[in-house]
Amino acid sequence: MPDNVSELSFDEFDELNDPRAEPTGFEHVVSRRRFLGGAAALGAAGAFFGLGALRPAHAGDMGALSFEPVAANSLDTVTVPPGFSWQNVIAWGDPLWSDGAPFDHATRGTGASQERAFGDNTDGMATFFIDGRTVLAVNNEYVNRSVIYGNRATGLPENADDVRKGKAGHGVSVFEVGMADGAWRPVLDSPFNRRITADAPMEITGPARGHDMLKTAADPAGETSLGTWNNCGNGRTPWGTYLACEENFNGYFSSSDPDYGVSDAMKRYGVGLKDWGYAWATADERFDISKHPNEPNRAGYVVEIDPLDPDSVPKKRTALGRFKHENAEVVIAANGHVVVYMGDDERGEFLYRFISEGRYAEGGDNSGLLESGALSVARFAEDGSGEWMALTPEATGMASIADIAVFTRMAGSAVGATTMDRPEWVAAHPGRAEVYCCLTNNKNRGKKPNKGGDPTPVGGPNPRKGNIYGQIVRWRPAGGDHTAAGFEWDLFVVAGNPAVHDDANAGSANVTPDNMFNSPDGLVFDSKGGLWIQTDGNFKNEGDFAGQGNNQMLYADPDSGEIHRFLVGPKECEVTGLCWSMDRKTMFVGLQHPGNKGGGHFPGGGDTTPRSTVIAVTRDDGGEIG
Ligand code: FEO
Ligand code: CA
Ligand code: CA
Ligand code: CA
DSSP, rough: OOOGGGOHHHHHHHHHSOOOOSSEEEEEEHHHOOOOOOHHHHHHHHGGOOOOOOOOTTOOOOTOOOOOOOOOOSSSOOOOOOEEEEEEEEEEEOBBTTTTTTOOOTTTTOHHHHTTTSSEEEEEEEEEEEEEEEEEEEEEEOOOOOHHHHTSTTTTTOOOHHHHHHHHEEEEEEEEEEEEEEEEOOOTOOOTEEETTTSEEEEEESSSTGGGOOOOSSOOOOOOOEEEEEEEEEEEESSEEEEEEEEEGGGGOOOOOOOOOHHHHHHHOOSSOOOSSSOGGOOOOGTTOOOOOOGGOOOEEEEETTTTOOOOEEEEEEEGOOSSOOOEEEEEOOTSEEEEEEEBBBBBBEEEEEEEEEOOOOOOOOOOTTSEEEEEEEEEETTSSEEEOOOOHHHHHHOOHHHHHHHHHHEEEEETTOOOOOEEEEEEOOSSOOEEEEEEETTTTTTSSSSSOOOOOOOOTOTTTTTTTOOEEEEEEEGGGGTTEEEEEEEEEOOOTTTTTTTTGGGHHHHHHTOOOOEEEEEEETSSSOOEEEEOOOOOOOGGGGTTOOOOEEEOOOOOOOOOEEEEOOOOOEEEEEEEEOTOOOOEEEESSSSTTTSSOOOOTTOOOOOOOOEEETTTTTOOOO
């Protein structure tokens, strides 16, 4: 492992530790299908730009929400439009109970202090309301090793307590927030406050419960597991539960036996002999795959949590499949079935849909709806049509629904799903059957197959070879029915840099030098049908990315296609996670890993330790903000 391991992103780790095999016969597949790279391909896809004709952007004229767009910048602070304000709500290491220790910039905390405090790397989040109180559930995706272990010369965990701190920095933080002196603050000692970490007891539910491949020495029944980690995007169900989605779960496993034979199934999910710098196996043997080879099969799921019942046991919902889950967008179809749209964020992986077996009952008991149902995977055709391919034993050749729930990627490959440019968040329009998904980027597009060897030809919703900017695909289910097999798709926006490029890398017509961005990731509709786009991309502000500045949040009108920059985050951060107060007058926004490359100190400034932070954004006139 290189010296600078702790400064690499997940993406960089993955490429370093598990580079894709060179394609075998892949170029042949590409040329046989006569897919074209670059501008020609984008021109073809351009036929599908805009279900409604996209119009040029006009500053300040944005339907539901009007604001003066923010210019790109590289400042180490948050920028919002005139007439809006922001404040910090909570940052990594802030205690949730009065017996917790205030964040210590020198030691950066201990295992014990971290277990009583907000985790690192704030990501997906949602608000819940009870008796006039506001409860935030927030994913703490992973920890920035160079930051949380900045007290160590190596920037890495060096002993068992360091590992304990790292595990406690992961998972989910649930806590009440309230207004104190005009500002949103965590309510210390609230009965709702809870930390769910990489060691919290979980129940395994659904088709894979009790599967032989999930049985371990500690859990011979394969029905319970410990912990959730690398929780990226989220979901929120209409029955008031929170969905935490396990993404890069693989990077925590390692082998004490250097000659251990890593299985093909492990390789498909990126599990290998070395972890990504967390060293969990040094203090917790279950992360040693040579001793507990089934342990990785117990991660990579959507976890359902009741945030208003601190004693509830989180449930791993295996019916929703096992892959690198980004978020879980829940809609109730017209026929009452619950539909969950989910991306698998890895280069060349797939887009999935779950349809519940049962139907939603307003005010009834919906607690088992994610227990069983039908899983399918998307195939996009060049002509703007698409279909959901059922993942059944018959269609996949796999032995059982339980096998498909555990090895979902292989099932997708078996039915010929479309390899995508890293599906990140999915968001469904609140007013009509129309769904959007960020395809963040994919430097391997048209160059290398995915981990399963599936080709990644240029075309369809993935129109650019070596895609560095990303795009947002959207689809309309046939007949407005989220459970229909067919859909129509187009590209809502193709990100690019029109100041640097005049080919496909300039982006679609609704990208201008004033609103340009790269690597769309977080994607959330507000209650009024405004679409919020959050980015996790290159912030160097030079070369291909000149003029794009720090990562940001943009507001888009799905009807006109107009996009305006609303917020710019601090240096080196990713903007991810978005939800609202009950009165819609406050917007909570997540700022993940500011300063994690060593060049920023948000939120404290000076030479303080940079910390992932949830901020609150409000309008100065007290109006609603989505
Ligand atoms: Fe954790 Fe795909 O972002
Ligand atoms: Ca993400
Ligand atoms: Ca991302
Ligand atoms: Ca991230």
